[in-house]
Amino acid sequence: MNHRPVSTVGKSTNIAWHECPVGRLDRQKLLGQKGCVIWITGLSGSGKSTLACALSRELYSRGCLSYVLDGDNVRHGLNKDLSFKPEDRAENIRRIGEVAKLFADAGIICIASLISPYRRDRDACRALLPEDTFIEVFMNMPLEVCEARDVKGLYKLARAGKIKGFTGIDDPYEPPSNCEILIQQKDGLCPSPAAMADQVILYLDRNGFLQG
Amino acid sequence: MNHRPVSTVGKSTNIAWHECPVGRLDRQKLLGQKGCVIWITGLSGSGKSTLACALSRELYSRGCLSYVLDGDNVRHGLNKDLSFKPEDRAENIRRIGEVAKLFADAGIICIASLISPYRRDRDACRALLPEDTFIEVFMNMPLEVCEARDVKGLYKLARAGKIKGFTGIDDPYEPPSNCEILIQQKDGLCPSPAAMADQVILYLDRNGFLQG
Known part of the structure; x- marks a missing residue:
C-alpha cells in the first residue's frame, strides 16, 4: 500500500499535508474577489480600528466579503493565554499572521488591525503570504x-x-520601510474614515483584488 | 472625554472590545448561508479528511463557501510550536476551536477535521460557539x-x-455522547465519500444553514 508521506514540522512529528479538491482559486471565483491580508499598523489611537470598520463597511456595500481580525478582540479568544511581555507580543502577532493567512486562503479580504510595532514581526507575517497579497497600511499619525x-x-x-x-511612550514603534499604503495628515488635518477607506479600496481595485 | 472601557482577559491587560458595523448577519446575507463549525472527530484513518474534502466539494457545487481546517495542516503553521504531548494536544484543539469560531463568525461553513480524542476538549470548543452552530460529526469506524x-x-x-x-492503540478515544451526525458502516460496508457528504448536507439543509 502507498503511504501518504509524513514529516516533522516544528514540534509536530508524523504529520501529513492534505490537499482538498476545492482550492483558493475556486473560492475566489465563487466570491468574485481575491483573498489578501490588509495589515493595518500604527500607534494606539492612530485610527486602525476606525479604518478597519470603515473599510469593511465599504467593501460590504460593494458585495465583497471581508473579516476584521482586531488585535484586542483576538486577545479575548485565541490569544487570551498571551500577556504583553515581548515574547508574547511576538507570538500574538505570529498567530494573527497565521490566521490571516488562512482567511486569505479562504478567499476573504482579511483586515488585521494591531499596533504590531516591530518591523521583524510584521515582515515575518508578510513572508507567510503569497507574493503581493500582504498589503501593509501604515497609520502615520503624530x-x-x-x-x-x-x-x-x-x-x-x-x-x-x-x-x-507602552508603544510610543517607553517602547519604540518602528515605521514600515516598504508599506503598500500610507495614511497621513494633509495640511495638518487627519483624513476622514471614508477617505482612508477609499484610499485602500483604490489600491485593491487597481491591483485586481475586487474581482475573482 | 469618554474612554472606551478596558478590561483584563486571561493574561491580556487593558484591552477593549471593538464592534464593527458589518456583523455576522450581514455577512451571512451576502453569502446566502449561515456560518457554523462542522467538527469531524474520529480515529486516524476513519475517513475524516475524505469526508471534509467531499463535503467542501459538494458545498462548492451548491455555491456555498466552506473552509477546511485540517489538524495536520494547521500544525504546519499556526500550531507548529505544539508537540503531541497531552497539554499541547489540548492547546492544538483549543486554538483550532477558536479559529473555527472566527470562520463561523465570518459566515463560513468551517469544516474542522481532527482526531480530537477527548470529550472535554471537543466540548470546550462547542462551548465557544453560539448554540446549534457546533455540529459534531463522529466517524464511528471500527x-x-x-x-x-x-x-x-x-x-x-x-x-x-x-x-x-497513539489514539486507539495506547491512548484512548472517547466517543461523543451527543454528536449531531453519526457516520458508520451499514451491513459491514463503509459509506462512500459522496454518501457521507450527503448525510451532512441533509443536516445543514434541514437546519437552515444553506440559506442566508
Missing part, C-alpha cells in the same frame, strides 16, 4: 495626535507609569 | 478498519512502539 485622542485612556496611564512598555 | 487502511503508516509504527500515545 504621537501628539494619538495621545490627545487617548480613546482608551491608556496614554494617561502610560505617562503615569502605570503601564510599562 | 479500529480494525482504520488500522487496515493505515493511510499514513502510523498504526504500524504505533504497534511497533515507535510512536507513543
Whole structure:
C-alpha cells in the first residue's frame, strides 16, 4: 500500500499535508474577489480600528466579503493565554499572521488591525503570504495626535507609569520601510474614515483584488 | 472625554472590545448561508479528511463557501510550536476551536477535521460557539478498519512502539455522547465519500444553514 508521506514540522512529528479538491482559486471565483491580508499598523489611537470598520463597511456595500481580525478582540479568544511581555507580543502577532493567512486562503479580504510595532514581526507575517497579497497600511499619525485622542485612556496611564512598555511612550514603534499604503495628515488635518477607506479600496481595485 | 472601557482577559491587560458595523448577519446575507463549525472527530484513518474534502466539494457545487481546517495542516503553521504531548494536544484543539469560531463568525461553513480524542476538549470548543452552530460529526469506524487502511503508516509504527500515545492503540478515544451526525458502516460496508457528504448536507439543509 502507498503511504501518504509524513514529516516533522516544528514540534509536530508524523504529520501529513492534505490537499482538498476545492482550492483558493475556486473560492475566489465563487466570491468574485481575491483573498489578501490588509495589515493595518500604527500607534494606539492612530485610527486602525476606525479604518478597519470603515473599510469593511465599504467593501460590504460593494458585495465583497471581508473579516476584521482586531488585535484586542483576538486577545479575548485565541490569544487570551498571551500577556504583553515581548515574547508574547511576538507570538500574538505570529498567530494573527497565521490566521490571516488562512482567511486569505479562504478567499476573504482579511483586515488585521494591531499596533504590531516591530518591523521583524510584521515582515515575518508578510513572508507567510503569497507574493503581493500582504498589503501593509501604515497609520502615520503624530504621537501628539494619538495621545490627545487617548480613546482608551491608556496614554494617561502610560505617562503615569502605570503601564510599562507602552508603544510610543517607553517602547519604540518602528515605521514600515516598504508599506503598500500610507495614511497621513494633509495640511495638518487627519483624513476622514471614508477617505482612508477609499484610499485602500483604490489600491485593491487597481491591483485586481475586487474581482475573482 | 469618554474612554472606551478596558478590561483584563486571561493574561491580556487593558484591552477593549471593538464592534464593527458589518456583523455576522450581514455577512451571512451576502453569502446566502449561515456560518457554523462542522467538527469531524474520529480515529486516524476513519475517513475524516475524505469526508471534509467531499463535503467542501459538494458545498462548492451548491455555491456555498466552506473552509477546511485540517489538524495536520494547521500544525504546519499556526500550531507548529505544539508537540503531541497531552497539554499541547489540548492547546492544538483549543486554538483550532477558536479559529473555527472566527470562520463561523465570518459566515463560513468551517469544516474542522481532527482526531480530537477527548470529550472535554471537543466540548470546550462547542462551548465557544453560539448554540446549534457546533455540529459534531463522529466517524464511528471500527479500529480494525482504520488500522487496515493505515493511510499514513502510523498504526504500524504505533504497534511497533515507535510512536507513543497513539489514539486507539495506547491512548484512548472517547466517543461523543451527543454528536449531531453519526457516520458508520451499514451491513459491514463503509459509506462512500459522496454518501457521507450527503448525510451532512441533509443536516445543514434541514437546519437552515444553506440559506442566508
